[in-house]
Amino acid sequence: MTIQQQIAIAYRVDDSGGSLVRRLLGAREFGVLAATAVIFLVCAVGADGFLAADNLLSVAQQIAILGIVATGMTFLIVVGEIDLSVGSLHGFLAVELAWLVTKVGVPVGVAAPLAILTGVMIGVINGLITTRFKIPSFVVTLAALAALRGAALLLSDGVPIRGSRNEAFTHLFAGSPLPNVAAQTLWMAAVVAIGAFVMARTKFGYDVYSVGGNPSAAAGAGIASDRVKVMCFALTGGLTGLASIILVGWLGSANPLTGNGFELSVIAAVVVGGAGLAGGTGSVLGTFLGAVITGVITNALVLFGVDGNWQQVATGLLILGAVMLNHLVAKRSAHGLNA
């Protein structure tokens, strides 16, 4: 074919991604956003008291803990790994914090950062075992799930420990800096905003997507995959620490059974938010919406007077439905835009 012919078969080039509306509609999060709106409306209409200010406040508080940990889990799932131990870790770190403050007498200003540090370290250990010994992370963190729950029970003798009564601490993590807005909610907003930004715009975020999407291509392009993975584990551990601090500030105590089954809600939020368990897809914003959906549905089930055990069934069905939906979306979006 001659160059003239090539020019004759001119083809449309458009790298702009189209209008704002088109980009919004094309975004992977759009489906989740629509689902969130629908579910919210259904609850508002169907569940008595859903829209009451204190109910919404408590939903927001519950979503806060979920959203913070799920932000970390988003990085992990996109990078192609998973952490099943976040529920146990959440409980263990809460107990550790309360134990340090109440039983050892460490000032809460030291104990709280220590909880985050412990979370980071446990994440690093999970990550190193996963990457060095090439053991699937769901096995490594399943072991951690059991070990950390045991550690929480040992440290607390199996009974709840009282947390800090430091006013500044309670204020910072469980206060109400604005009318009808809990401190937890602001913490989550900050974590989600920073997490979304890091994931979408930094080199680290790009590496996370590359390693999760095609590990051998990432290695071939000189990306230090193992280090990226370990950092995702560390991030998840650290954010779980933050969630534990908030919980202790909020409840004023730490129960060693805290976070039992929490990993399921976290994974549900991430998957509902559009992340594929195979790695390489997902976003923090999607996860946030997933957390809202999970939180709202749980709350609505309570308001509808549904048995607590059925809530677990609902969580399971939610994960299954989301995975199946994502599968369809992934097939479709292979031919769409990916801004």
Added chain:
Amino acid sequence: MPLFEAVGVRKRFGGVEALRGVDFSVEPGEVVGLMGDNGAGKSTLMKVICGAYRPDEGEIRMAGRPQVFRSPRDAAACGIAVVYQNLGLVDQRSVAANVFLGQEPRRFGLVDTRRMRAEAREVLTTLRIRIPSVRMPVAGLSGGQRQCIAIARAVHQGGELVLLDEPTAALGPEQQQNVLSLIRDLRKQGKAVVVVSHNVDHVLEVADRVVVMRGGLVSGMRDVAATTAAEVVGLIVGNAPAAAHDGAPHTSGELA
């Protein structure tokens, strides 16, 4: 002095010795056609050169200086760019992100997506690769388009030595010619190119020198100006005397 030299390189995978003591060199600005049967060890040699594999034995030199590449990043820092045979694309990511995979340009510490899109489009235009939007995930592209994106990445990355492992294998005739003229362009810019190919005509068209591998060894070498397609094919299938021009250490005698 050669731009690049590999001396006595060996690489074993379990029971298979893919490279059995390869000597290979590239002069500055030279285009080398690397040929050989399936399984001869061409891709393995490319991966050793670009730092994806570490040789079990042997030495790698860049401009006379010994180098130990621990990862493709080290090799890239030394000016070696590569297109792998399996391309190494991340399907879920956009064309632009794939052109810059692992080398995203940054501004104020953040990935400069605007520059990425603009430069990706520029390279695609230079290579006359037709893709409607650089925001498209590469999963939706044809095999040939995907191959072009992998090439675009190596071209954009630059470097003094560009390795292309079967860059025309999945391409239509027009794109094949684009790649060949691209190789000529690279040489005009003074870059050295190693191109692995099974197509003798292509190699004779663009290369200065043909290196033939067989069973993990370099079995022959010819200057393109002084050889014919028939002779090269003879070297590849292993039934011609493989007396190399410039005294290659291995002859077909020890391979037979």
